[in-house]
Amino acid sequence: MIARRSWFITFAMLFGFAFLYVPILSLIVFSFNESKLVTVWGGFSLKWYAALWHNEPILHAARLSLLVGVVSASLATIVGTLGALALSRFGRFRGRTAFALMLSAPMVMPEVILGLSALLLFVTLKQLIGWPAERGLLTIMLAHVVLLTAYVTIVAQSRLTQMDESMEEAALDLGARPWKVFFVITLPQIAPALMAAWLLAFTISIDDLVIASFASGPGATTLPMVIYSKMRLGLTPEINALATIVVAVVATGIALAALLWRRDKTLD
Amino acid sequence: MNNWPQMWAQFFRGLYRSLSVLGREIQGKRGRAVVIGVPLLTMGLLFVLPFVIILRISFSESELAQPPYSSLWQWLEGGYLTIKLNFSNYLLLWQDALYLGAYLNSIKVAALSTLFTLLIGYPLSYGIARSNKRWRLALLMLIILPFWTSFLIRIYAWIGLLNSTGVINNLLLYLGVIDQPLALIRTDFAVYLGIVYCYLPFMVLPLVANLMRLDDTLLEAAADLGCRPMAAFFKVTLPLSMPGIAAGCLLVFIPAVGEFVIPDLLGGPDSVMIGHTLWTEFFTNNDWPLAASVAVAMLAFIVLPTLAFEHIQDRRARST
Amino acid sequence: MNQPKRRQTLLAPWQDASAKPFVRIVGITKTFGTTYAVDDLSVDIFQGEFFSLLGGSGCGKSTLLRILAGFEIPNSGRVYIDGVDVTDLPPFLRPVNMMFQSYALFPHMSVHANVAFGLQQEGMARAQVAARVAEMLDLVKMGGFANRKPEQLSGGQRQRVALARALAKQPKLLLLDEPLGALDRKLREHTQLELVAIQERVGTTFITVTHDQEEAMTMSTRVAIMDAGRIVQVNAPSTIYEFPATRMVADFLGAVNLFDGRVVAVESDGLRIRCEQAGCDLIMHAAQPLPEGTQVSVAVRPEKIQLLDEAPSADHNWLRGQVADIAYLGDVSIYHVKTTAGQVVRVQLTNTRHESEHALTWDDDVVLAWSSRAGVVLTS
Numbered sequence: 003m004i005a006r007r008s009w010f011i012t013f014a015m016l017f018g019f020a021f022l023y024v025p026i027l028s029l030i031v032f033s034f035n036e037s038k039l040v041t042v043w044g045g046f047s048l049k050w051y052a053a054l055w056h057n058e059p060i061l062h063a064a065r066l067s068l069l070v071g072v073v074s075a076s077l078a079t080i081v082g083t084l085g086a087l088a089l090s091r092f093g094r095f096r097g098r099t100a101f102a103l104m105l106s107a108p109m110v111m112p113e114v115i116l117g118l119s120a121l122l123l124f125v126t127l128k129q130l131i132g133w134p135a136e137r138g139l140l141t142i143m144l145a146h147v148v149l150l151t152a153y154v155t156i157v158a159q160s161r162l163t164q165m166d167e168s169m170e171e172a173a174l175d176l177g178a179r180p181w182k183v184f185f186v187i188t189l190p191q192i193a194p195a196l197m198a199a200w201l202l203a204f205t206i207s208i209d210d211l212v213i214a215s216f217a218s219g220p221g222a223t224t225l226p227m228v229i230y231s232k233m234r235l236g237l238t239p240e241i242n243a244l245a246t247i248v249v250a251v252v253a254t255g256i257a258l259a260a261l262l263w264r265r266d267k268t269l270d
Numbered sequence: 271m272n273n274w275p276q277m278w279a280q281f282f283r284g285l286y287r288s289l290s291v292l293g294r295e296i297q298g299k300r301g302r303a304v305v306i307g308v309p310l311l312t313m314g315l316l317f318v319l320p321f322v323i324i325l326r327i328s329f330s331e332s333e334l335a336q337p338p339y340s341s342l343w344q345w346l347e348g349g350y351l352t353i354k355l356n357f358s359n360y361l362l363l364w365q366d367a368l369y370l371g372a373y374l375n376s377i378k379v380a381a382l383s384t385l386f387t388l389l390i391g392y393p394l395s396y397g398i399a400r401s402n403k404r405w406r407l408a409l410l411m412l413i414i415l416p417f418w419t420s421f422l423i424r425i426y427a428w429i430g431l432l433n434s435t436g437v438i439n440n441l442l443l444y445l446g447v448i449d450q451p452l453a454l455i456r457t458d459f460a461v462y463l464g465i466v467y468c469y470l471p472f473m474v475l476p477l478v479a480n481l482m483r484l485d486d487t488l489l490e491a492a493a494d495l496g497c498r499p500m501a502a503f504f505k506v507t508l509p510l511s512m513p514g515i516a517a518g519c520l521l522v523f524i525p526a527v528g529e530f531v532i533p534d535l536l537g538g539p540d541s542v543m544i545g546h547t548l549w550t551e552f553f554t555n556n557d558w559p560l561a562a563s564v565a566v567a568m569l570a571f572i573v574l575p576t577l578a579f580e581h582i583q584d585r586r587a588r589s590t
Numbered sequence: 591m592n593q594p595k596r597r598q599t600l601l602a603p604w605q606d607a608s609a610k611p612f613v614r615i616v617g618i619t620k621t622f623g624t625t626y627a628v629d630d631l632s633v634d635i636f637q638g639e640f641f642s643l644l645g646g647s648g649c650g651k652s653t654l655l656r657i658l659a660g661f662e663i664p665n666s667g668r669v670y671i672d673g674v675d676v677t678d679l680p681p682f683l684r685p686v687n688m689m690f691q692s693y694a695l696f697p698h699m700s701v702h703a704n705v706a707f708g709l710q711q712e713g714m715a716r717a718q719v720a721a722r723v724a725e726m727l728d729l730v731k732m733g734g735f736a737n738r739k740p741e742q743l744s745g746g747q748r749q750r751v752a753l754a755r756a757l758a759k760q761p762k763l764l765l766l767d768e769p770l771g772a773l774d775r776k777l778r779e780h781t782q783l784e785l786v787a788i789q790e791r792v793g794t795t796f797i798t799v800t801h802d803q804e805e806a807m808t809m810s811t812r813v814a815i816m817d818a819g820r821i822v823q824v825n826a827p828s829t830i831y832e833f834p835a836t837r838m839v840a841d842f843l844g845a846v847n848l849f850d851g852r853v854v855a856v857e858s859d860g861l862r863i864r865c866e867q868a869g870c871d872l873i874m875h876a877a878q879p880l881p882e883g884t885q886v887s888v889a890v891r892p893e894k895i896q897l898l899d900e901a902p903s904a905d906h907n908w909l910r911g912q913v914a915d916i917a918y919l920g921d922v923s924i925y926h927v928k929t930t931a932g933q934v935v936r937v938q939l940t941n942t943r944h945e946s947e948h949a950l951t952w953d954d955d956v957v958l959a960w961s962s963r964a965g966v967v968l969t970s
Contacts, residue, residue: 008499010393011396011397011400012397012493014390014393014396014397014544014546015393015394015397015398015553017390018391018393018394018470019394020410021390021467021470022412022413022416022470023412023416024431024466025424025428025430025431025467026416026419026424027425028427028429028430028431028437029423029426029427029430032430047442053282057618067295074301079309081308081309081312081313082309083911084304084305084306084308084309084564085309085313086437087305088302088306088309090306091281091304092302092305101306103308104310104317104318105309105313106455107317107577107725107794109521109572110520110525110573110576110577111524112524112525112527112528112529112530112545112573113525113528113530113545113566114528114545114548114549114565114567115528115532115548115568115569115573117560118324118548118552119317119320119323119324119563119565120320121314122320122324122558123315123316123320124318124570125322126306139465139496144316145316146313147316147318148313148316150310151312151313151625155309158306166692166694168518168690168692168694169694169696169697170692170778171659171661171681171688171690171694172694172695172696172755173696173707174660174680174681174682174688175659175681175682175687175688175756176661176682176687176708176711176755176756176759177682177712177759178682178707178711179682180682181286181301182286182344184288184710185282185283185285185289185654186279186282186286186421187280187696189282190279190282190698191698192699195281197464199315205418209420209421209422210418212419212530212531213530216552219349226420226421226422229422229426230422230531231534232420233426233429234535238582241423241426242430243590244423244425245419245420245427245440246421248419248420249415249419249423252415252419253415254417255418256353256411256414256415257411260407260408260411278698279698281700
């Protein structure tokens with residue numbers, strides 16, 4: 003690495019990180035604000051956290067979002083891993099390009115199109131076969147799976163191509179059948195990457211507003227939907243409190259992951 | 271924590287055993303069929319099929335019904351089957367200045383935002399890629415943290431900052447720099463800011479990956495041959511980082527074009543973007559066929575050309 | 591090159607017309623796109639052989655090995671192992687095991703688990719597995735390492751574990767892909783002898799792929815020289831070295847001097863060959879008489895040429911020249927002698943004394959001489 007770094011780069015980096023973090027920091031600071039006016043400091047107080055704790059609609063929406071996130075991330079991880087397996091291990095099979103395109107396209111689509119397409123699908127299905135009668139959590143999950151699978155496929159495919167294939171060949175050579183090789187040899191090797199993919203999918207799911215709005219139905223309001231409607235009405239410090247909690251959780255998660263990863267490397 | 275692989279191994283072995291109990295081994299060709307079939311079916315039904323449906327609905331008429339669009343075909347007396355394809359939605363898109371304007375505006379906003387994101391993101395990525403290993407991990411984590419924080423919350427943060435009673439205005443008023451709050455929010459400026467802010471990680475991550483792979487000895491060779499650092503950057507580093515730039519721009523541009531939330535919350539009345547138009551047609555006007563035709567137009571005139579362009583760039587980069 | 595003493599000398603079954611081959615490769619062709627990786631290749635391998643496939647990169651030896659293992663399906667041709675047609679069998683159903691170039695040890699399993707893996711696939715009982723694993727680890731002298739993980743082992747140790755794992759199932763055929771490639775020089779020599787010893791103890795047929803001539807010559811009962819997807823010559827190492835079949839083989843295995851010329855007469859002690867370019871006549875013993883006028887090349891190994899002060903009395907098998915270059919290798923010296931005709935001839939002399947009586951040096955005039963049985967007459 004060329005050691006000396008020009009002042010321009012240093013300045014640009016400082017600017018970049020400041021740009022990223024000043025809004026977040028202001029959010030956190032004002033979550034402890036006594037005053038109801040979000041941006042005028044009135045003193046230190048934790049009352050908004052208390053209010054948040056008792057805000058049933060928000061808590062309920064949070065629970066729903068978590069449920070949707072866990073289920074759709076898990077489904078997407080399975081589907082995406084299978085897709086990545088096909089793309090990295092099956093060589094040039096017929097229709098491979100279309101297959102790869104189908105698996106990666108959702109990632110670069112505008113979300114409104116993904117949302118609209120999901121909704122229209124469910125409406126048409128209801129016309130044709132009577133299911134789903136009501137849109138709700140299930141339809142949100144299915145709609146999310148489409149987008150999340152694309153992300154999982156990319157992560158899993160990159161790890162699979164990195165992995166030494168001769169290990170799988172050795173296992174085959176020693177008498178293990180292909181499916182057994184996948185479970186006993188391949189999966190343990192790619193497990194950390196799959197975990198990361200799951201987390202990525204989970205985050206995208208609980209954060210999604212547009213697709214959920216299109217695909218949901220009565221009674222199925224996710225956290226982003228609740229926050230969005232609140233935001234249109236005006237700013238409330240409860241949202242600041244919620245934001246701070248989210249940031250804290252995410253920061254802890256990332257720090258933990260980094261620590262684990264570091265320890266894993268240094269133990270060699 | 272180097273026990274993880276072993277724990278995973280045991281977990282998966284158990285999983286395999288329990289799955290094997292359920293059924294006989296899937297072998298050979300049938301195994302391959304499952305591996306390709308599951309994603310194929312899932313994405314085919316949930317992703318590809320809906321596009322066909324969107325196309326079909328874009329050709330129908332809006333109706334007061336559940337669902338609010340007419341059927342494409344009808345059986346007439348005497349065994350005649352008529353198919354009505356309603357092109358008026360598309361004609362409307364073409365003729366009404368609103369849609370054309372929204373389309374062009376979206377392209378403009380997305381393109382400019384992508385450019386700004388690149389301008390801010392490239393030096394940032396460069397700095398991260400060139401820092402030493404210990405710092406690099408921490409810096410990457412710092413980039414990823416906002417990315418994992420909710421999108422909505424981050425926009426909310428900017429509203430708080432840009433509002434007429436927001437932090438920035440309060441600060442400037444307090445310092446006496448201005449005596450009237452600036453109209454920062456509900457402007458095009460706020461939209462650009464919002465897009466750049468939310469999509470910056472999408473630009474940085476592919477760029478960092480690309481720049482990290484850059485071979486230092488190439489720069490050393492350039493210096494050895496008499497090239498100054500600045501020129502070396504433009505002649506060596508920049509061209510080699512083109513794939514990273516292309517990837518980052520793609521990941522920012524296309525979603526930004528169809529962006530709805532940011533213009534809705536931060537934009538003014540004349541920063542109409544096409545994603546917003548789609549949403550309004552659908553939820554406010556309940557005109558599904560029109561919304562569907564907007565979606566088809568977006569696909570045809572934005573997504574597909576960009577993907578094709580990227581594909582060509584990719585091909586050209588790989589053949590040189 | 592040290593040929594290890596073979597306790598059970600194979601009586602060269604390939605020379606016995608009634609011996610049945612253990613591995614039969616019949617007409618195997620494998621293409622990748624328009625390239626012929628293996629081109630209509632047939633060869634028979636006998637039980638207990640240590641058989642090497644030797645060739646440069648791209649000659650198809652690795653592809654052939656993978657076809658034997660079951661990782662590639664040939665376009666045409668059949669493979670028979672112990673009388674059974676295995677061509678269409680997947681790798682996990684063949685009585686063949688492979689030792690991979692990268693060893694491919696499972697990093698998340700201990701040494702014991704790695705070696706036991708193949709046995710577990712057969713459904714062997716726990717106690718039996720443990721016993722066999724212990725036996726195998728002792729065979730490769732890794733007995734105390736059963737609980738270690740691959741990342742804790744050195745390259746040579748990993749190689750032994752890979753070998754133990756591949757032999758654990760007592761396969762009928764063991765394939766080795768560049769087994770010594772990753773080892774340093776000293777370890778390589780030591781391991782060569784060990785591998786042969788293990789093979790003799792276990793009695794399994796070994797087929798190895800290598801690009802290292804020394805390795806192939808040292809360890810093998812027979813070597814097959816491959817080029818462009820075909821086998822050019824297959825025979826015992828000494829036979830190939832002394833009697834190469836073509837120019838390519840002569841040049842590939844060790845160094846060689848080639849004299850191009852044509853046959854002018856068939857005489858009592860050999861063929862008289864006139865080399866206009868070299869400016870001399872050669873009389874070389876040849877296995878088959880060749881008609882006059884045939885274009886041939888005479889291959890003479892550097893160690894078979896003598897350096898004399900004066901020309902011998904005969905009118906053939908000698909040349910005049912000047913020492914152009916000397917490469918001192920410690921045990922031998924290689925002299926590059928430029929003949930009067932301009933050809934550079936390599937001569938290898940063993941340095942038997944600290945200082946030679948006639949210490950040859952640059953620009954000395956010398957005479958090169960060789961006997962009529964010192965070389966081979968090649969027509970291709």
